[in-house]
Amino acid sequence: MRDVRDSSPGFSRRGFIQSLALSSLAVGAAPGVAATTANKSGQDHQALGDSFVVEAGWILREAGGELELLRDGQVLVRRGVIEEVRAGRFSDALPRLKLPDQLLLPGLISGHTHCCSATPTRGIIEGPRSYARPLELVEQLSDDEMDALTALNLAELLRSGCTTHLEMSLSLRQAESYVRSAEPWGVRAYPGAMIPGIERLFAIWFRENDQVLMDAESGTLDEIAANLAFCKKHMGKGEGRILPMMSPHACDTQTPATMRALASAARELGTGLHIHLSQGQRETDTVKRLWGVTPTQWMESFGMLADGPVFGAHMSGLDWDIDPPILNKHGVVYAHCPSGGGAGNGTQPYPEALAAGMAVNIGIDTHSNDYIENLKLAVLYGQARHELLGEWDSGRESQRPTVWNAVEGATRIPAKGLGRDDLGVIKAGARADLISIEVSGMLNGTGALPPEPLNNLLYANGRMVRTVMTDGRVQVHDGMFVADDPQHILRDGGEVAKKIWRQLEAEDWFTPTPR
Numbered sequence: 148m149r150d151v152r153d154s155s156p157g158f159s160r161r162g163f164i165q166s167l168a169l170s171s172l173a174v175g176a177a178p179g180v181a182a183t184t185a186n187k188s189g190q191d192h193q194a195l196g197d198s199f200v201v202e203a204g205w206i207l208r209e210a211g212g213e214l215e216l217l218r219d220g221q222v223l224v225r226r227g228v229i230e231e232v233r234a235g236r237f238s239d240a241l242p243r244l245k246l247p248d249q250l251l252l253p254g255l256i257s258g259h260t261h262c263c264s265a266t267p268t269r270g271i272i273e274g275p276r277s278y279a280r281p282l283e284l285v286e287q288l289s290d291d292e293m294d295a296l297t298a299l300n301l302a303e304l305l306r307s308g309c310t311t312h313l314e315m316s317l318s319l320r321q322a323e324s325y326v327r328s329a330e331p332w333g334v335r336a337y338p339g340a341m342i343p344g345i346e347r348l349f350a351i352w353f354r355e356n357d358q359v360l361m362d363a364e365s366g367t368l369d370e371i372a373a374n375l376a377f378c379k380k381h382m383g384k385g386e387g388r389i390l391p392m393m394s395p396h397a398c399d400t401q402t403p404a405t406m407r408a409l410a411s412a413a414r415e416l417g418t419g420l421h422i423h424l425s426q427g428q429r430e431t432d433t434v435k436r437l438w439g440v441t442p443t444q445w446m447e448s449f450g451m452l453a454d455g456p457v458f459g460a461h462m463s464g465l466d467w468d469i470d471p472p473i474l475n476k477h478g479v480v481y482a483h484c485p486s487g488g489g490a491g492n493g494t495q496p497y498p499e500a501l502a503a504g505m506a507v508n509i510g511i512d513t514h515s516n517d518y519i520e521n522l523k524l525a526v527l528y529g530q531a532r533h534e535l536l537g538e539w540d541s542g543r544e545s546q547r548p549t550v551w552n553a554v555e556g557a558t559r560i561p562a563k564g565l566g567r568d569d570l571g572v573i574k575a576g577a578r579a580d581l582i583s584i585e586v587s588g589m590l591n592g593t594g595a596l597p598p599e600p601l602n603n604l605l606y607a608n609g610r611m612v613r614t615v616m617t618d619g620r621v622q623v624h625d626g627m628f629v630a631d632d633p634q635h636i637l638r639d640g641g642e643v644a645k646k647i648w649r650q651l652e653a654e655d656w657f658t659p660t661p662r
């Protein structure tokens with residue numbers, strides 16, 4: 148978020164997984180692999196088992212600490228881990244996933260998502276209208292309805308190659324819903340609920356006087372305690388893939404007492420912090436007015452930047468003279484979400500952050516779950532912004548973003564920020580979080596394997612992702628979501644969206660928009 152069914156779906160999805168688990172046992176597949184699909188060459192992902200070879204036209208691997216593109220490469224995966232990457236063939240005895248026209252990348256990492264709440268705003272806020280009311284209505288749904296929304300949004304994230312999520316659910320109920328889908332699907336996640344949650348947020352965030360903030364303090368301290376309990380309850384679930392972290396909304400909705408409590412909770416958990424940081428000039432001005440320092444300085448004063456990973460989203464209101472050296476000293480990652488606030492909601496300071504030497508991740512935020520589209524937008528919006536900054540002689544340092552910047556920002560930069568040298572890279576010893584993207588076909592290819600395949604990503608979208616796996620478990624195979632039943636997920640998610648639209652219509656929310 149930026150400044151600006153009647154039947155039980157949970158039950159029937161579980162039934163679907165159970166029936167497929169039985170059928171997968173019958174063909175000897177790896178436990179946890181759900182549906183049976185064969186790709187164009189007749190390959191069945193279940194037949195891969197737990198040791199297999201991925202052959203790809205191009206592989207973006209890390210060698211000697213540098214990223215390099217390997218032509219006609221092979222990756223050997225055993226029990227969820229990459230054992231070796233090479234150009235030559237491995238033993239013929241191993242099952243193979245053959246992707247000769249595709250580019251193999253590490254699983255993409257989003258440093259900022261609000262999973263359950265993406266589809267309820269998409270397609271209705273671009274007028275522009277405020278996203279606030281649809282998001283409030285999400286929180287009024289039943290657990291089953293919330294699960295239907297979470298499932299669709301989570302499936303979309305996976306479908307577009309996003310395997311690891313720093314998930315700031317908009318409430319504890321939505322965070323619980325997120326874990327209910329993420330754990331059985333084998334998703335890697337750092338979940339938490341936004342503090343204050345969506346039910347209390349807008350009154351505090353858009354307050355007319357600061358007494359509202361002070362009066363909210365005890366309620367926010369209660370939320371911090373409840374979130375700490377949530378984090379402890381789910382820590383290490385999903386064979387270690389679920390690692391909850393504290394996720395405060397932003398500095399302008401906290402007081403010194405709640406900041407101390409957040410710092411203490413984060414220190415106790417050891418998984419770090421995920422926050423909206425200087426997401427607009429208004430936030431920076433408010434924190435300076437109340438506490439005399441920038442949000443970054445204020446966080447540092449509580450020791451919040453020193454213990455564990457810190458991911459800050461948006462940073463549009465950063466003080467460019469003061470903040471970048473502090474953020475860089477502590478290895479803070481800027482989660483740049485090019486479609487944050489919805490499609491067409493302006494550009495963000497990606498070129499300035501690159502020029503300041505900051506670690507920049509590409510994140511999702513709320514309304515779009517298409518990671519490839521967001522990667523592309525980061526580069527194209529960033530290049531446009533860089534050119535305009537130069538023309539207007541803004542006085543800011545700026546660096547023209549490249550597709551290499553964005554791909555690294557989607558993979559090993561956030562992995563490093565998380566303290567995970569086993570994520571975000573294709574190399575021996577890394578987790579087998581892998582995705583493949585079509586780069587040779589219609590619309591983003593040329594009919595032949597291209598010479599510089601990262602450039603073809605600039606013409607791609609998430610539906611061109613063909614394979615997604617986490618810890619070697621296939622979740623998307625040959626462009627089909629196979630971790631669960633996609634038709635069921637889409638239908639149930641759509642029913643909940645229709646319910647929200649009906650309520651918005653009843654409230655005369657659909658005001659006329661410019662044509």
Ligand SMILES: [Zn+2]
Pocket residue numbers: 148149259261423460512513
């Ligand atoms: Zn956000």
